[in-house]
Amino acid sequence: MNRVEFQQLAEVRVREAEALLTAGLWDGAYYLAGYAVECALKACIAKLTKAEDFPPKPEIVRDCYTHDINKLVNLAGLEIARKADAPAGSQRDQNWKTVKDWTEQRRYERITQADAEALYKAITDPTDGVLPWIELRW
Numbered sequence: 001m002n003r004v005e006f007q008q009l010a011e012v013r014v015r016e017a018e019a020l021l022t023a024g025l026w027d028g029a030y031y032l033a034g035y036a037v038e039c040a041l042k043a044c045i046a047k048l049t050k051a052e053d054f055p056p057k058p059e060i061v062r063d064c065y066t067h068d069i070n071k072l073v074n075l076a077g078l079e080i081a082r083k084a085d086a087p088a089g090s091q092r093d094q095n096w097k098t099v100k101d102w103t104e105q106r107r108y109e110r111i112t113q114a115d116a117e118a119l120y121k122a123i124t125d126p127t128d129g130v131l132p133w134i135e136l137r138w
Contacts (some may be wrong), residue, residue, distance in 0.1 A: 002046060013039060030120075033119050034102035036123060037099055045076045060075070070100055092133065095121075098118055
């Protein structure tokens with residue numbers, strides 16, 4: 001996959017999450033909302049690559065296939081900007097805290113309406129949402 005495909009997939013996943021929320025399907029909405037962030041961060045990582053460069057160390061490539069939001073933020077080179085743009089106690093900081101707790105392993109759990117809506121809002125809020133912030137960098 002390339003950067004544009006990850007961008008498109010992030011946009012599709014967030015729309016799917018919204019549709020599932022509207023339908024009252026909290027588990028799927030939560031799961032796909034988190035994948036929207038994962039895809040957006042992978043678009044940022046793809047932006048850093050150059051076809052002419054020698055491939056990075058194998059462990060770095062392996063790490064790019066993670067679902068861990070915190071690792072992906074670091075691999076995308078966004079941790080310093082994230083800290084600067086989401087100062088402690090700010091709404092964006094609260095949104096990042098909500099998003100960082102997402103894991104693909106939660107697909108095996110039942111998700112409450114409140115948790116699904118909170119994750120979706122943390123991701124999509126037009127002012128302090130995680131996805132709009134990432135989109136400025138992808």
